[in-house]
Amino acid sequence: MNPTFAHATWPQIRAALAGGRPVVAILPLGATEAHGPHLPLNTDVIISEGMAQYAVPELEDAGIAAFILPALAYAPAEYAAAFPGTISIGANAAKAVLLDIARSLKAQGFACLALANSHFDPANVTMLREAAAEIAALGLKVAFPDFTRRKLAQTLTAEFQSGACHAGQFETSLVMAARPELVDEDARRSAGDNPASLTEAFAKGAKTFEQAGGPQAYFGFPQQASAEEGVQTYEALAAALVAAVRAELGQ
Numbered sequence: 001m002n003p004t005f006a007h008a009t010w011p012q013i014r015a016a017l018a019g020g021r022p023v024v025a026i027l028p029l030g031a032t033e034a035h036g037p038h039l040p041l042n043t044d045v046i047i048s049e050g051m052a053q054y055a056v057p058e059l060e061d062a063g064i065a066a067f068i069l070p071a072l073a074y075a076p077a078e079y080a081a082a083f084p085g086t087i088s089i090g091a092n093a094a095k096a097v098l099l100d101i102a103r104s105l106k107a108q109g110f111a112c113l114a115l116a117n118s119h120f121d122p123a124n125v126t127m128l129r130e131a132a133a134e135i136a137a138l139g140l141k142v143a144f145p146d147f148t149r150r151k152l153a154q155t156l157t158a159e160f161q162s163g164a165c166h167a168g169q170f171e172t173s174l175v176m177a178a179r180p181e182l183v184d185e186d187a188r189r190s191a192g193d194n195p196a197s198l199t200e201a202f203a204k205g206a207k208t209f210e211q212a213g214g215p216q217a218y219f220g221f222p223q224q225a226s227a228e229e230g231v232q233t234y235e236a237l238a239a240a241l242v243a244a245v246r247a248e249l250g251q
C-alpha cells in the first residue's frame with residue numbers, strides 16, 4: 001500500500017478501511033516561516049513529513065495501516081512575522097481546520113489521527129494541545145507526541161534541549177537528510193554560531209525572533225549540521241509518533 005493519501009484513489013481508501021486493520025491518518029504539521037538564511041520556508045513541513053515517512057513501516061510492523069495526509073503548511077508563526085516569506089495564521093483558524101479534518105476522518109472510519117508536528121512556536125503548540133483534546137472529545141483517537149515536553153525532548157539532541165533550536169544544527173540536519181538540494185550551503189557555511197535560547201527568550205517575554213536574539217531567523221549551530229544526525233533524529237521523532245499511536249490503539 002502506498003502511504004501517500006493524496007495519491008490514493010477512493011476505492012483504495014475504502015479497501016484499506018475495510019481491510020480489518022486499524023487505519024491511522026498521519027497529518028504532518030508545519031509552517032511557512034523564515035528558517036535562517038540557509039533553510040527553506042517549508043522546513044517544518046519537510047521535517048514532519050519525514051517523521052511520518054519513517055513511522056509508516058514501523059506502524060505496519062505493528063499491524064497498523066497508515067496513510068500520510070497532505071501536510072498543513074500554515075500555522076501561527078508570529079515570532080517570524082517580520083521576515084519576508086513568513087505567512088502566519090491565527091490559532092483559531094488553524095484549530096478549526098484540524099477539527100474539521102478530524103470530523104471527516106472519524107465519519108469515514110479512520111481509527112486514529114496522528115499529529116506529526118515540528119513547529120514549536122508556543123502559540124502553535126498550545127493550539128495543538130487544545131485541538132488534540134477537542135478531537136478526542138469528538139470520539140476520534142488522537143496521537144500527539146509533544147516534543148516540547150521534557151520526557152520526549154530528552155530523546156532528541158542536546159541543541160534541541162538547549163532551546164537554541166530554530167534552523168540550527170537540529171533542523172538543518174533534518175533538511176540535509178531529506179532534501180539536501182533545498183539547503184543553501186554557502187549561506188549555511190557563513191551562518192555563525194548563535195547559542196541564544198529561544199525557549200528562555202519566550203519565557204522572558206520576547207515576541208519576535210529579533211527580540212530573542214536571532215536577527216537572521218536562526219538559533220543554534222547550522223555549521224555543525226549533518227545528514228547523519230538528521231537520520232538519527234528522524235528515527236527518534238518517528239519512534240515517539242509510533243509509540244503514541246500504539247498507545248492510543250492499544251497495540
Ligand SMILES: [Zn+2]
Pocket residue numbers: 035043044118119120166167171
Ligand atoms: Zn522549524
